[in-house]
Amino acid sequence: xxxxxxxxxxxxxxxxxxxxxxxxxxxxxxxxxxxxxxxxxxxxxxxxxxxxxxxxxxxxxxxxxxxxxxxxxxxxxxxxxxxxxxxxxxxxxxxxxxxxxxxxxxxxxxxxxxxxxxxxxxxxxxxxxxxxxxxxxxxxxxxxxxxxxxxxxxxxxxxxxxxxxxxxxxxxxxxxxxxxxxxxxxxxxxxxxxxxxxxxxxxxxxxxxxxxxxxxxxxxxxxxxxxxxxxx
Amino acid sequence: xxxxxxxxxxxxxxxxxxxxxxxxxxxxxxxxxxxxxxxxxxxxxxxxxxxxxxxxxxxxxxxxxxxxxxxxxxxxxxxxxxxxxxxxxxxxxxxxxxxxxxxxxxxxxxxxxxxxxxxxxxxxxxxxxxxxxxxxxxxxxxxxxxxxxxxxxxxxxxxxxxxxxxxxxxxxxxxxxxxxxxxxxxxxxxxxxxxxxxxxxxxxxxxxxxxxxxxxxxxxxxxxxxxxxxxx
Numbered sequence: 001x002x003x004x005x006x007x008x009x010x011x012x013x014x015x016x017x018x019x020x021x022x023x024x025x026x027x028x029x030x031x032x033x034x035x036x037x038x039x040x041x042x043x044x045x046x047x048x049x050x051x052x053x054x055x056x057x058x059x060x061x062x063x064x065x066x067x068x069x070x071x072x073x074x075x076x077x078x079x080x081x082x083x084x085x086x087x088x089x090x091x092x093x094x095x096x097x098x099x100x101x102x103x104x105x106x107x108x109x110x111x112x113x114x115x116x117x118x119x120x121x122x123x124x125x126x127x128x129x130x131x132x133x134x135x136x137x138x139x140x141x142x143x144x145x146x147x148x149x150x151x152x153x154x155x156x157x158x159x160x161x162x163x164x165x166x167x168x169x170x171x172x173x174x175x176x177x178x179x180x181x182x183x184x185x186x187x188x189x190x191x192x193x194x195x196x197x198x199x200x201x202x203x204x205x206x207x208x209x210x211x212x213x214x215x216x217x218x219x220x221x222x223x224x225x226x227x228x229x230x231x232x
Numbered sequence: 233x234x235x236x237x238x239x240x241x242x243x244x245x246x247x248x249x250x251x252x253x254x255x256x257x258x259x260x261x262x263x264x265x266x267x268x269x270x271x272x273x274x275x276x277x278x279x280x281x282x283x284x285x286x287x288x289x290x291x292x293x294x295x296x297x298x299x300x301x302x303x304x305x306x307x308x309x310x311x312x313x314x315x316x317x318x319x320x321x322x323x324x325x326x327x328x329x330x331x332x333x334x335x336x337x338x339x340x341x342x343x344x345x346x347x348x349x350x351x352x353x354x355x356x357x358x359x360x361x362x363x364x365x366x367x368x369x370x371x372x373x374x375x376x377x378x379x380x381x382x383x384x385x386x387x388x389x390x391x392x393x394x395x396x397x398x399x400x401x402x403x404x405x406x407x408x409x410x411x412x413x414x415x416x417x418x419x420x421x422x423x424x425x426x427x428x429x430x431x432x433x434x435x436x437x438x439x440x441x442x443x444x445x446x447x448x449x450x451x452x453x454x455x456x457x458x459x460x461x462x463x464x
Binding site: 029030031188190192193194195196197200201202205206207208210212213214216217219221222223224226228 | 442
C-alpha cells in the first residue's frame with residue numbers, strides 16, 4: 001500500500017483551478033426556456049426564438065456558426081469566454097434530435113445540428129438507446145451514453161481534460177445535474193419577455209435539493225446575465 | 233369650444249415628472265411570489281418568508297414597522313426611495329385579509345396588518361364586497377373598491393397627488409394592472425431560492441398583452457433588483 005501525501009495548499013490550489021460543470025440557458029421572465037408547441041421546424045416552440053435574439057448578432061456566436069462579422073462588447077466577451085472554457089458538452093436526447101418524436105431514437109437520425117454543428121467539441125448525449133458515435137465536421141463528435149448522467153459526466157470530464165464541461169440543455173438535463181448536486185455553475189440569461197407557456201426551466205425540480213448563491217450579475221441591453229454557484 | 237394650446241416642451245416636462253403606477257414584488261428564481269399551502273398563520277406559504285429575508289434587516293423597512301436600527305446601503309436606499317415616492321397603494325383583497333378563507337370578505341375583518349400597518353398612506357382594496365373605509369393608526373386608511381381595477385387606480389391617483397401609486401400585491405392584482413396596460417414599472421426582487429410550488433407571479437397572464445423593457449438592474453448580496461418599464 002502506498003500513501004500519497006498532499007499538502008492542504010496543493011489541494012486548495014487544485015480546487016481553485018478545477019474544471020467545472022456548468023449549465024447555461026436563456027429563460028423568459030416567466031420562467032420558460034422554450035415556448036409552447038415545439039416541433040421539428042420550431043424546436044424552441046412558439047416565441048422561443050425571442051429568448052435567443054440577444055445572442056444571434058454577436059461576433060463570437062456568428063464565428064461558431066461559420067459566419068463573419070457581428071457585434072463585440074460585454075455580451076460577446078461573455079459568450080466567447082464560455083465557448084473558450086468548455087472542453088466537452090453533455091446534452092439531452094431531445095436537444096440532439098430537435099425535439100420529441102418517433103425520429104428521436106432512430107439510429108439513422110443524424111441530429112438536428114447539420115453537418116457542421118456549432119459545438120466544436122466532444123458531445124455526450126444522454127439516451128436510453130445505444131448507438132455508435134457520430135462524427136461531424138468541425139470537431140463535433142456525438143457519443144451516446146445510456147448509463148445515466150454520472151457516466152456521461154465522467155466521459156465528458158475525461159474528454160475535456162482540464163477544461164470545463166457544459167450541459168448544453170435542455171431543461172431536463174440541466175435539472176438532473178442540479179438535483180444530483182453535480183453542477184457547479186448555473187448561468188441564466190434572463191430575457192424580458194413573457195412566453196405564457198412552454199417548457200419551464202425548473203418544472204418539477206426537487207427544490208429542497210438545490211441551494212444557489214449569486215455569484216455575478218451582468219446587465220446588457222435586452223438581457224440580464226445571472227450567474228449562480230450551486231452549493232453542495 | 234375652447235382650445236388649449238400646450239407647448240411640446242410643457243407636455244414633455246409633464247410626462248417626465250408624471251406620477252407612475254408601480255408594482256414591486258419579491259420572486260424566487262423559479263417564479264413564485266409565495267410558497268405552497270398559504271394559511272392565516274403563514275400567508276406567504278411554506279418557505280415564502282425566504283423571499284423577503286433581504287428586506288427585514290434594512291433600516292428603512294424597520295423604520296416603517298416602528299423598529300429602530302438596521303442596515304444601510306444600496307438596498308436600504310432603494311427601499312427608502314420606493315417608500316418615499318409612493319402616495320397611495322392598491323392591493324388585492326387577499327393581501328388585505330391575509331389569504332383566502334371565509335374571513336376574507338367578512339366586514340368585521342380588520343385585515344392582516346394589525347393596528348399600525350406599515351403602509352402609512354391611503355390603501356385601496358380591490359374587492360367584490362362593499363364596506364365602509366377602515367382607518368388605522370399611522371396614516372393607513374383602507375378603502376374598499378368594488379368597481380374594478382381602473383376605478384381603484386383613479387381613486388388612488390387622486391389620493392396620491394403628484395406621487396406614485398404602488399400595487400402592493402398580490403400577484404393577481406399586479407397581473408391585472410399589467411394586462412390592462414395601466415402599469416408603468418414592474419420591479420422584481422429576484423431571490424436565488426427555488427420554492428418548487430406556490431403562487432406564480434405570471435401564472436395565467438395574457439403574455440401577448442405585455443411588453444417589457446429592462447430599465448435597471450442592481451445586484452445585491454442575496455437578491456437582484458430587476459426594474460422593467462411596461463411598454464404600452
